[in-house]
Amino acid sequence: MVYIIIHLVLLLILVYVFYKGIKTAIYVRRIANEKDKPPAFAPPSPKKVIRHRFKGSLFETAITCLENEVEKDYALKSIIEKLPLFLKADSWSFLITPPEGEWRFLFWSKNLDFLPLEEVAEEIQISGEHIKRVFNTKKILFIKDTKKSNLWNQKHSLSKSWLGIPIMVKNEIIGVLNVDWFKEVKISKFEKELINYFLEDIDRILKTFFSLNEMFLGSDLDILTQVYNRKAYEEYVSQHKSDSSKKVVIFLDFDNFKQINDDFGHIVGDQVLKLLTKRIQNSIKSDDLIFRYGGDEFVIILNETSETKNIDKIIQRIKLAVKTPITIKDTLIISSISLGYCLVPEEASNIEKAVEIADKRMYLEKK
Template sequence: MVYIIISVVLLLILFYVFYGGIKTAIYVRRIANEKDKPSAFTPPSPKKVIRERFKSSLFETAITCLENKVEKDCALEAIIEKLPLFLKADSWSFLITPSDDVWRFLFWSKDLDFLPLEELALEIQINGEHIKEVIDTKKVLFIKDTKKNSLWNQKHSLSKSWLGIPIMVKNEIIGVLNVDWFQQVKVSPFEKELINYFLEDVDRVIKTVFSLNELFLSSDLDILTQAYNRKALEKYISQHKSDSSKKAVIFLDYDNFKKINDNFGHTVGDQALKVLTKRIQNSIKSDDLIFRYGGDEFVIIINEITENNSIDIIIQRIKSTVKTPITFNDILIISSISIGYCLVPKEAPDIEKAIEIADKKMYLEKEI
């Protein structure tokens, strides 16, 4: 009697599974294109189902970010972190690797928040052979045992296994996604397949939903603050060497900004820098220009300035807006800036010389 009951139960399970497979195949056929339709009673491939679900989750995240008007860099973070989460990584980070500028971490997992990330990025730019291998080959690189791999030069890293993934737009690398495990792991063949699918899908999401290719490849904007970057400043200087119009060049530096990163973490520091930059942009005219010179240093070019008292008014306005406290996740941040300025052509013959003079004046104020 017991055997009969067991047999009946097994038959019911088999029928349920078989019937479910047929239903799934029917629904898949309804959705798929004619040329891609599977044969009538073939259940969908598990790999294909996982890939399609993964792809749809990327688009769902992108659409949610757009609906909630999330800033582009935060939206990109939400998309890129999907893969490390799927791979059950212990930590991850996204390193921006421009060929003609300083490398920097754009975002990272919370457990890396209190590391000296600016210093680490500079160290990797010099000695990071594992990252350079990813950039040169434009291929995924998996290092199973970092201690035994000749490309791995990070002496104080906790990573035992590491995966480097090139993030590309229009076949140009914008950065490398670092996926780290604190114990040795294996990446299965299917996971490697999924990673390659992920790269295709991220490229598609970026181009289709956010159009970030202009931001990363052809734009002169700093990714974090949306101010112009150092490259844009150099371009501006070269284009205005013979410009004799009256301008003011302001060089500013945030006071003790490193303490914000040390006390509250780089995430809070980055958010504060974004807010403060936006405030400064709102306190100058639309045809004036603000450039991120490096770290927490900025250069502002004010057009049509003729008198010192006019620039003094602008500087006081900038200082006032920066002093207003920032609240971020129940953290109160109060900051200040040191500023130096130089008038062109009254005090310097061109923008390049004016930046040098304004920089020196800024440091004199900081010392005072």
């Protein structure tokens, strides 16, 4: 009698599963495109199931960030860290690698807080062949045993196995995600294929997220301050060579900013620069432009402002915004700027010449 009951239960379970399978297949066929409708009873591909789940997780994160209006860098971190979490890494870090300029860590897991990350980034930029390989090939690189690899040359490292993942936006590498394990691990061919699929999805999600938020993370924005970068400045100059409309070009430089980095470290220095840049942005109109010219130098272009009184007011507003003290980790930091300006077309025929004149005037004020 017991066996009959067991067989009946099993039969009912099989009927239920079979019924649910048919129902699911019908709904799947409704969603799919006409070209690629799957066979009604074909089991789903494991790669597709995992990829769809991962993509769904990325979209959920992006939507949450949009709904809560979080900072761009936090949104980027929330999306990128999905990969090391999926890979069950012991630690991870994201190193931004601009072709010109200093490399630096933007995010990292908490268990790396004790490391001198400014020194590590500087060391990697000079002799980090493992990162350079990822940067140059734009492909993932796995090192099973770092001690046996001729590419590995890191002093401050607990990694036994390491995976370098290029993070791409619009086919340009913006940084390398370091995934570390403190014991030797293996990454199968299946996992490598999944990682490459995930990278395609991350690229699409990042483009979608930042375009929806009107803050696209592309080659025209500086990764730290989120204002336009030097490349965007050069493009703007080339596009406005024959532009005769009235503009004010301001060249500004932070005073003794190197001292802030030396005294408090580059991480605090980055936070200060990011905050001060945001204050400067809030001191000008939304249709005015600000470019990070290099390091702690910035170019501001004010549209249709020529009266000296108005210019002076804007300059004083910018200086006051920068001069207001900043508190970071119970540390009070006071900064200041030197700047010079030039009128277009009254004093210079184009933006490039105006920047040269404004730069010289800034230097005289700094002296």
